[in-house]
Amino acid sequence: MTATASPTSRKNPRSLFRFREPIPHSAVLLAALLGAAAFLGGWQLLVSLRVVAPVFLPTPLKVAQTFVHMCTDGAMLPNTVVSVRRVWLAFLLSALLAVPLGILMSGYRIIGATLEPMIDFIRYLPVPALVPLAIIWFGVGETTKIFLLWLGTFFQLVLMIAADMKRIPNEYFETAYTLGARPRETLLPVALPAMLPQLMDSMRISLGWCWTYVIIAEIVASDSGLGFVIWTARRFMKTDQVMAGVIMIGLIGLVTDQCLRLLHRKLFRYQ
Amino acid sequence: MEQPSPYLQFQNVTKCFGDVPVVQQPFNLAIPAGQFTVFLGPSGCGKTTLMRMIGGLDTPSSGEILLQGAPVGEPDIRRGMVFQSYSSFPWLTVRKNIEFGMRFRRDLSVTQKKERAEHFLKLVGLGDFASSYPSRISGGMRQRVAIARTLAANPDVLLMDEPFGALDANLREDLQFELRKIQKNSGKTTIFVTHDVEEAVFLADRIIVFGPRPARVIADVDVTSLIGPERNEDVRDSERFFHLRTEILHLLRGREIKKSLAS
Numbered sequence: 001m002t003a004t005a006s007p008t009s010r011k012n013p014r015s016l017f018r019f020r021e022p023i024p025h026s027a028v029l030l031a032a033l034l035g036a037a038a039f040l041g042g043w044q045l046l047v048s049l050r051v052v053a054p055v056f057l058p059t060p061l062k063v064a065q066t067f068v069h070m071c072t073d074g075a076m077l078p079n080t081v082v083s084v085r086r087v088w089l090a091f092l093l094s095a096l097l098a099v100p101l102g103i104l105m106s107g108y109r110i111i112g113a114t115l116e117p118m119i120d121f122i123r124y125l126p127v128p129a130l131v132p133l134a135i136i137w138f139g140v141g142e143t144t145k146i147f148l149l150w151l152g153t154f155f156q157l158v159l160m161i162a163a164d165m166k167r168i169p170n171e172y173f174e175t176a177y178t179l180g181a182r183p184r185e186t187l188l189p190v191a192l193p194a195m196l197p198q199l200m201d202s203m204r205i206s207l208g209w210c211w212t213y214v215i216i217a218e219i220v221a222s223d224s225g226l227g228f229v230i231w232t233a234r235r236f237m238k239t240d241q242v243m244a245g246v247i248m249i250g251l252i253g254l255v256t257d258q259c260l261r262l263l264h265r266k267l268f269r270y271q
Numbered sequence: 272m273e274q275p276s277p278y279l280q281f282q283n284v285t286k287c288f289g290d291v292p293v294v295q296q297p298f299n300l301a302i303p304a305g306q307f308t309v310f311l312g313p314s315g316c317g318k319t320t321l322m323r324m325i326g327g328l329d330t331p332s333s334g335e336i337l338l339q340g341a342p343v344g345e346p347d348i349r350r351g352m353v354f355q356s357y358s359s360f361p362w363l364t365v366r367k368n369i370e371f372g373m374r375f376r377r378d379l380s381v382t383q384k385k386e387r388a389e390h391f392l393k394l395v396g397l398g399d400f401a402s403s404y405p406s407r408i409s410g411g412m413r414q415r416v417a418i419a420r421t422l423a424a425n426p427d428v429l430l431m432d433e434p435f436g437a438l439d440a441n442l443r444e445d446l447q448f449e450l451r452k453i454q455k456n457s458g459k460t461t462i463f464v465t466h467d468v469e470e471a472v473f474l475a476d477r478i479i480v481f482g483p484r485p486a487r488v489i490a491d492v493d494v495t496s497l498i499g500p501e502r503n504e505d506v507r508d509s510e511r512f513f514h515l516r517t518e519i520l521h522l523l524r525g526r527e528i529k530k531s532l533a534s
Contacts, residue, residue, distance in 0.1 A: 171357035174328050175417075179424045180348030180375030189374065193362040270362055270404035 058240040067244040075229065080248060083218065083225040086142075087210045090149030094157055094210075095203055102161025103191065107183075112162065123155035127213050131220050145217040145225075152213040153206045160202040161195075168194045197268045204260045211253055277301035277337075278460055279325065279428060284334035286320055293317040295485035297334060305458045307451070311471040312481030313523070318464050319432055321486065325462060326350045326430050338427065348375060351426035355433045358417035359405045366392060366401040368416050372423035391419040394453065411435075411442040418450065422457065429454070429461040435470065444507070447473050451502045468523070472516050473502055480522060490522055 016023050040060045046052050047059045054062075070076040105112040127148055134151075138144040172194050176186045218227025226245055233241035283297035294317050302308050310318035323329040324336055327346035336343050343350070351372075359368050369388045373379055379387065392398050395415040397408075405413050414434050421429060435443045451474055454461050465471055471478050472494060480490040498511045506512055 169357040171354045172360065174326075174346070175352060175354065175358070175360075177328070177346035178326055178348070178350055178352040178426070178430070179372055179421070185375070189371070190360070193360070196362070270406055 055237060056239060058243065063240050063243045063247070066240040067247055070229075070241065070244050076244070076248060079225050079229045080252070083214055083227070084252065086145050086149065086217075086225065087207070087214050090146045090214075091153065091203075091207050091210045093146070094150050094154040094206065098154055098157040098161055099199065102158045103165050103187065103195075105158065106162040106165035107187070107191070116159070116162075119155050119158055122151075123159065125151075127152040128216055128220070131217070135221060140221045144221060145214065148217045149210050149213045153209050156209065157202060157206045160206070161199060164195045164198040164202055165191060167198065197264065197271065200260070200264055200267070204257065204264075207256065207260075208253065211249060215249065278304035278306075278339060279462075280337040281321070282335045282337065284321070284324065284331045284336060286317070286324065286329065287332050292485045293320045296487055298486065298488075300479065300488075302460065302462070304460055307454050307461045307463065307474060307476045309471040309475035309478045310462065310464045310481065311468065311478050311519070311523075312466065312486075313483050314466055316481040316484050317486030318479075318481050322430050322432060322462050322464050325428065326352050328352070348424050349427045350430060351421035351424050351428070352430045352432065353414070353417045353421055353434045355436045358434065359413045359420070361405050364402050364404055365397050365408070365412075365416050368405070369419045369423050372420035376424065387423055391423045394422070395419040395449070409442070411438050411446055414438070414446060415449075418453070422453070422459075427460065429459045431461065431463045433465055434463075436465070436467075443470065444473075444504075448503065450474065455500075468516055468519050469507075472498070472512060472519065473507060476500070478519070480519060490519070492519065 015021075016027060043057070043060050047054055047057055058066075067076075101115075105115055130151060131148065134144045134147050138147055168191060172190050173183075173186050176190050177183070181190070214225065215227040215230070218225035219231045222228045226249055230242050230245040233239075233245065279302040281298050281300040283299060284294060285292075285297055286294040298321065310322060312318045320329055324331055325338075325343065327343055327350065338349065346352075359365075360371065363371060366388055369391050370384060372391075373384045373387060376384075392401055395418060397412060397415055397419070400408055400412060405416065408416075417434070435446050438446065447470060463471075463474055475492075475494045478490070478492040478494055479488055480492065481487065482489045492515075494515070497515055498506060498509070
């Protein structure tokens, strides 16, 4: 039945719009390219037809030129390094504390009951609202930024990891018990490997949040980093530089995410 | 003939989860060493709970379970369990899964553990798949891994919770044949839970037939005296086997008919 249906459906462009049906790989690629081209074309048209003044919206080509120029003349790259360093430092600090604590909260109900309401409250506090407090406590130095990023991710991550641990099938633990393991002896050989794929995903997501908070922290209180670059460009109405800075953040996010996904596939090939 | 002394014993065991009774009438059962006992009954009849209590994975609300005369407590290596799902660890290879069975044994050296793992790999016919991960092998092989892992731990009692429940019919028959053989060779006291009458008759020395919840024994069938100790394809096709199977089916159905008439 499918053999007779496929030749006709391949010729018919309407076959690309069959509900919930797969489409050919070539169509996926083409659609992505066409979508991006349409976006850039529309953008260029808006400026060329003077719908928007170039001072508010520079052309895509102009933004690309600025991006390359900023990267080669040296303003962009050192500031990028500063931001990347802040993000990873805060993220590692978050993860290092959140992983054991999340596991304990889910493993021992009493620890979860003690901490969860508090954490649930803190994680809803918006990071920008805590900037003044952070400056009072730590001044405007590096500590403030790391603290803000940590604050924004740690409390979210703890709960995600506790949930990852909770999702492990009970059978794994019960099997280990009947093979002679005491409950705490299951943490390393059973709980950790069982939750590791989920745990890596949770960490990848919280790394993304770190990037949101680093820009906020750098805009409010900094003289370096990508947030500072963007904010400075705004003061001089250099819209192209503002956009180049934003694109840099997007690119780093994209590359990091793809690398982590690749690592995930390599590490968890057994799945 | 001399009566064998009970190896495993339920004494007036009851169980409630909250205020839901699972085993309401005090449950009593004596199981001699080396016996292959099958708990047979409809879903939710409490048979699994009774078996989990042997393993210490659930505790009786009242009464006691004795293993060699001493009450069983928390789960330990003397009572090994094989589950229907999530039975093998997906992050370990077949060999590592089997070695995991001896992870908490301190009486064996590393070399002894390796040798034993090799032995059980071969016993369940997975020698060629030693370095495969569970996701790459069939469901039947995964259950063999779990059985080998539990045997490697060398428990006194082997507990099995519908381990072949998710497999297709042919594979089930093969595994039933192998399990019966392994059980007779090792002499391990085995409790096997299932709702499949044919599986029960093929595997068991003795079947405890349960009615619907709350758990109540409606028959205690001495299978060996009815169809003999030998189990193979000929036995499965025999008249005696068919008769016993039908009789137990009627027994189970009778309960259900009576229940529906009553309501």
